[in-house]
Amino acid sequence: MNLYKINLPELMELYSVANTPNFIFNKFRANSSIRALSSTNSSDALIKNLDEILNLNKLQLQDATLAYAILTALSLNKDWPNFRNKLVEQPLNKLRWAEYLLQLSDIKNVITTTINPYKPQISSSNKFKGSNATNSKVTLMADNKL
Amino acid sequence: MPNLIINNRRTISLQTAEGNDIPNEQYFEIDESEWSKIGSFETKYGASIVRRTDPTGIYNCHGLTFASRRTSLYENNFLTTILKDDGYIEVQASDALGGDVILYFEDFGVTHSGLVIESTANSLVKIPKVCSKWGHNAEYIHFANMSPYGQEYKFYRVRKK
Numbered sequence: 001m002n003l004y005k006i007n008l009p010e011l012m013e014l015y016s017v018a019n020t021p022n023f024i025f026n027k028f029r030a031n032s033s034i035r036a037l038s039s040t041n042s043s044d045a046l047i048k049n050l051d052e053i054l055n056l057n058k059l060q061l062q063d064a065t066l067a068y069a070i071l072t073a074l075s076l077n078k079d080w081p082n083f084r085n086k087l088v089e090q091p092l093n094k095l096r097w098a099e100y101l102l103q104l105s106d107i108k109n110v111i112t113t114t115i116n117p118y119k120p121q122i123s124s125s126n127k128f129k130g131s132n133a134t135n136s137k138v139t140l141m142a143d144n145k146l
Numbered sequence: 147m148p149n150l151i152i153n154n155r156r157t158i159s160l161q162t163a164e165g166n167d168i169p170n171e172q173y174f175e176i177d178e179s180e181w182s183k184i185g186s187f188e189t190k191y192g193a194s195i196v197r198r199t200d201p202t203g204i205y206n207c208h209g210l211t212f213a214s215r216r217t218s219l220y221e222n223n224f225l226t227t228i229l230k231d232d233g234y235i236e237v238q239a240s241d242a243l244g245g246d247v248i249l250y251f252e253d254f255g256v257t258h259s260g261l262v263i264e265s266t267a268n269s270l271v272k273i274p275k276v277c278s279k280w281g282h283n284a285e286y287i288h289f290a291n292m293s294p295y296g297q298e299y300k301f302y303r304v305r306k307k
């Protein structure tokens with residue numbers, strides 16, 4: 001795998017302060033080195049490398065960072081839906097937020113896929129909704145007036 | 147009866163003041179690398195930060211701020227629910243007092259939260275001091291503008307009628 005483009009120090013710094021799955025998801029997807037990783041490697045190669053990392057006995061900071069980077073790169077590839085199921089075979093429970101990232105990637109890929117007006121759209125706001133939540137469609141943004 | 151711990155994870159019952167459920171997760175494992183992160187934070191921020199706990203996976207920043215350090219909250223949508231149901235209103239930085247909440251923002255929404263522990267009153271530095279939890283790591287006491295979470299933040303206070 002072509003890892004030379006990965007900016008590991010920058011990604012490790014982001015991962016070090018990540019406090020939610022959304023944080024990693026948004027920061028890593030916006031990272032140019034992860035986009036380069038995605039565009040220069042096949043999904044097969046990415047999964048092979050992810051497999052090697054996840055089979056390590058203990059994941060150090062840079063191992064975990066790299067694993068999340070590869071997961072994110074995979075989700076950016078056009079063939080994500082085909083490879084999504086292969087990830088189930090990986091020991092993803094070693095990564096605390098892997099499952100959340102997969103779900104966020106599913107949502108993102110559904111939203112960015114061309115919408116067929118004859119099929120109902122999937123609402124991203126329903127994915128993690130608790131049973132009694134009432135206003136989950138409201139999002140907190142910097143300019144949001146509460 | 148407590149929920150089962152599965153894959154080092156567990157959820158607890160958590161609701162807003164209006165009785166809306168808030169999804170959450172406790173995580174009972176700490177990566178060894180968390181200890182090395184402490185060193186890098188201290189190198190980067192020096193004496194401007196004070197670490198007040200050891201690393202823990204039980205709660206994250208939002209769990210510290212809104213769930214009394216009992217669990218982790220992940221979803222921005224539910225932060226909105228909490229702010230609305232619990233009656234938070236925005237206050238200016240110059241009016242922020244100990245006990246108020248600070249939220250940090252980026253273009254994709256809230257990125258971090260913490261609790262104000264010291265106002266700007268009687269201080270030459272006109273920036274409130276806050277306590278917040280950084281990543282999977284520890285709690286740190288720091289000025290609002292001295293953290294890895296940027297310079298865009300707002301303060302909130304509960305105003306119950």
